[in-house]
Amino acid sequence: xxxxxxFVFRRRGHGNRWHWxxxxxxxxxxxxxxxxxxxxxxxxxxxxxGPAQLAEFPPTLLPYTQITAQVEGxxxxxxxxxxxxxxxxxxxxxxxxxxxxxxxMVDPDTPSERIDVDIENRAPLREVGLATENYVEPxxxxxxxxxxxxxxxxxxxxxxxxxxxxxxxxxxxSKYRFAGRDAVMLLIVxxxxxxxxxxxxxxxxxxxxxxxxxxxxGVILPTVATPTGVFLLRQYMLTIPDELLEAARMDNASExxxxxxxxxxxxxxxxxxxxxxSVVWRWNDFLWPLIVLSRRETYTLQVGLxxxxxxxxxxxxxxxxxxxxxxxxxxxxxxxxxxxITTGIAGAGIK
Amino acid sequence: MGRIALNDIRKSFGKTExxxxxxxxxxxxxxxxxVGPSGCGKSTLLRLIAGLDRPTSGTIEIDGAxxxxxxxxxxxxxxxxQSYALYPHMTVRQNLSFGLxxxxxxxxxxRRRIEDSAxxxxxxxLLDRRPTQLSGGQRQRVAIGRAIVREPSAFLLDEPxxxxxxxxxxxxxxxxxxxxxxxxTTMIYVTHDQIEAMTLADxxxxxxxxxxxxxxxxxxxxNRPANLxxxxxxxxxxxxxxxxxxxxxxxxxxxxxxxxxxxxxxxxAGIRPQHLRLANREEEALEGTVTLVEALGAETVVHARAxxxxxxxxxxxxxxxxxxxxxxRIALDRGEVHLFDAEGQRIDxx
Numbered sequence: 264x265x266x267x268x269x270f271v272f273r274r275r276g277h278g279n280r281w282h283w284x285x286x287x288x289x290x291x292x293x294x295x296x297x298x299x300x301x302x303x304x305x306x307x308x309x310x311x312x313g314p315a316q317l318a319e320f321p322p323t324l325l326p327y328t329q330i331t332a333q334v335e336g337x338x339x340x341x342x343x344x345x346x347x348x349x350x351x352x353x354x355x356x357x358x359x360x361x362x363x364x365x366x367x368m369v370d371p372d373t374p375s376e377r378i379d380v381d382i383e384n385r386a387p388l389r390e391v392g393l394a395t396e397n398y399v400e401p402x403x404x405x406x407x408x409x410x411x412x413x414x415x416x417x418x419x420x421x422x423x424x425x426x427x428x429x430x431x432x433x434x435x436x437s438k439y440r441f442a443g444r445d446a447v448m449l450l451i452v453x454x455x456x457x458x459x460x461x462x463x464x465x466x467x468x469x470x471x472x473x474x475x476x477x478x479x480x481g482v483i484l485p486t487v488a489t490p491t492g493v494f495l496l497r498q499y500m501l502t503i504p505d506e507l508l509e510a511a512r513m514d515n516a517s518e519x520x521x522x523x524x525x526x527x528x529x530x531x532x533x534x535x536x537x538x539x540x541s542v543v544w545r546w547n548d549f550l551w552p553l554i555v556l557s558r559r560e561t562y563t564l565q566v567g568l569x570x571x572x573x574x575x576x577x578x579x580x581x582x583x584x585x586x587x588x589x590x591x592x593x594x595x596x597x598x599x600x601x602x603x604i605t606t607g608i609a610g611a612g613i614k
Numbered sequence: 615m616g617r618i619a620l621n622d623i624r625k626s627f628g629k630t631e632x633x634x635x636x637x638x639x640x641x642x643x644x645x646x647x648x649v650g651p652s653g654c655g656k657s658t659l660l661r662l663i664a665g666l667d668r669p670t671s672g673t674i675e676i677d678g679a680x681x682x683x684x685x686x687x688x689x690x691x692x693x694x695x696q697s698y699a700l701y702p703h704m705t706v707r708q709n710l711s712f713g714l715x716x717x718x719x720x721x722x723x724x725r726r727r728i729e730d731s732a733x734x735x736x737x738x739x740l741l742d743r744r745p746t747q748l749s750g751g752q753r754q755r756v757a758i759g760r761a762i763v764r765e766p767s768a769f770l771l772d773e774p775x776x777x778x779x780x781x782x783x784x785x786x787x788x789x790x791x792x793x794x795x796x797x798x799t800t801m802i803y804v805t806h807d808q809i810e811a812m813t814l815a816d817x818x819x820x821x822x823x824x825x826x827x828x829x830x831x832x833x834x835x836x837n838r839p840a841n842l843x844x845x846x847x848x849x850x851x852x853x854x855x856x857x858x859x860x861x862x863x864x865x866x867x868x869x870x871x872x873x874x875x876x877x878x879x880x881x882x883a884g885i886r887p888q889h890l891r892l893a894n895r896e897e898e899a900l901e902g903t904v905t906l907v908e909a910l911g912a913e914t915v916v917h918a919r920a921x922x923x924x925x926x927x928x929x930x931x932x933x934x935x936x937x938x939x940x941x942x943r944i945a946l947d948r949g950e951v952h953l954f955d956a957e958g959q960r961i962d963x964x
Binding site: 506512516517520524 | 685691693695697699700702713716717760764
């Protein structure tokens with residue numbers, strides 16, 4: 264037994280017997296894993312299922328596709344079924360069409376002969392396979408590549424502007440003494456208590472008046488000034504010693520150079536945290552883009568997803584597939600930047 | 615050139631005035647040390663000279679030009695901070711070049727200056743490291759190097775050695791003295807350590823509560839302190855003080871010892887522990903009881919309590935046979951007695 268497996272499978276009980284804590288640990292960990300990863304895995308698996316299979320009950324765990332065969336005399340490939348004969352034997356037949364409770368079928372080997380089968384007696388012949396058209400269709404013909412680009416544009420621009428403006432505000436609020444500084448800080452933090460839904464209507468009026476409706480900038484600009492970001496960065500910048508700034512001043516640095524060459528590089532961990540937050544916020548933003556964007560070519564991914572949920576018909580297979588696409592960047596951000604999230608939050612937190 | 619003059623400098627933070635009218639002239643090439651207890655305003659004064667703070671009133675002149683309203687960058691001074699304040703995200707080389715790049719200096723000239731100062735400070739092999747990878751002494755050198763490359767008209771050093779361990783402090787102190795010798799540039803050095811002040815300074819400025827108490831050479835401060843504060847601050851162990859009242863040109867110290875004084879009234883007599891010795895049997899002496907004996911080998915510091923309760927400290931050479939509780943008779947050389955009047959100002963013997 265390798266050291267790794269010995270480590271994983273060792274038990275508390277004497278002589279490698281089961282102790283009750285071993286049982287609880289295993290149940291807890293496995294349960295937790297299922298609870299955490301279950302929905303995400305279910306989403307990914309289901310995104311490869313066809314619409315019929317999604318409507319099926321009981322649901323299957325893995326995505327399957329119907330096996331089809333090209334039968335002489337028919338233009339399209341026909342789906343294959345396993346049919347149980349009256350004598351109990353089974354044969355594989357292709358279905359031409361279904362009429363009520365009976366299906367008109369044909370043996371692929373003798374295409375000229377049609378057989379009527381009760382649908383109770385047939386079961387679809389399937390294999391594990393991926394319904395990749397769930398992905399191809401929206402991305403190619405339903406403008407989802409366009410939505411993806413819009414989302415990327417909104418997220419990247421909003422994050423860059425957020426980092427720039429918030430760090431400038433934080434720099435001024437942490438490193439300069441001026442009358443009303445604390446009042447300004449208090450005001451900024453106080454806006455945390457105003458939810459978006461309260462300012463939705465006035466914000467809409469402003470965006471409308473400035474002609475930003477149906478423009479991606481209308482989504483980007485109202486969101487860039489975040490009190491959380493200013494607060495987070497200010498708290499971090501307070502920990503940068505003033506002597507460094509004074510040394511830079513003695514070194515002929517302008518205030519702009521101090522900000523750009525001293526404070527920003529030193530605030531990198533806090534900036535990384537804010538960048539991660541900002542990316543996730545802007546990427547997952549739904550309500551505000553839905554309000555500002557009403558022309559299809561300006562939709563972001565989240566708004567685009569909404570178009571598949573019609574009043575009468577919800578196209579689950581597309582929604583699921585595009586949800587996976589939507590999730591990928593956020594997951595990547597967390598996978599590659601999680602080191603910064605933990606160290607950054609620990610460092611930028613209230614000291 | 616680096617002649618710095620302060621004229622009636624005052625500084626208030628809010629309603630508290632911390633510098634109460636300081637006048638001082640620092641000559642070109644001089645090494646002046648600001649010394650004083652913590653909170654005496656020595657660092658504040660240095661920051662005012664540097665331009666990091668503005669005085670509430672008064673003027674600062676560098677080489678005859680009034681720079682009171684000039685920014686720190688435009689005064690042509692360089693400062694070494696107590697915490698070194700090296701930019702942690704830059705390599706040593708970048709730390710040194712940052713100030714030069716900001717003045718739009720040519721790259722070749724920047725490189726020449728960095729190499730020169732790195733050679734002088736023996737930090738050539740550290741140039742590509744970051745400050746976090748350096749030891750305390752190395753950081754100190756880099757901080758000094760950052761000041762040197764600027765080729766300033768004066769260096770301002772704010773307790774530069776206080777973060778080093780005792781041994782390194784002694785070496786760096788010697789190196790700083792050599793550096794000043796070699797560069798010949800004006801230096802203003804702030805410290806609370808009187809040994810640093812005595813060993814480095816051309817002149818020492820003793821500060822207390824935002825006022826200059828005395829400005830003089832180290833030995834003059836030691837030999838002729840202008841007042842009680844300077845007398846007590848300079849020299850270790852501290853000077854012994856005996857308060858007494860003089861009449862008819864004579865004053866009596868505890869134990870019946872008499873000294874001649876030029877004026878009557880309340881006076882304080884001060885005498886350094888090094889100028890006391892054990893008395894002969896027939897001599898007039900200070901009498902007391904030993905309370906503590908600190909044997910250092912070459913010399914012995916004896917703490918004693920005089921008959922009237924005044925504490926006195928004596929530094930005796932060698933290892934005299936004394937123990938706690940022993941009676942002790944101490945004689946003094948009358949020429950070494952410093953006299954101060956009721957206001958604490960020095961009285962010169964007439």
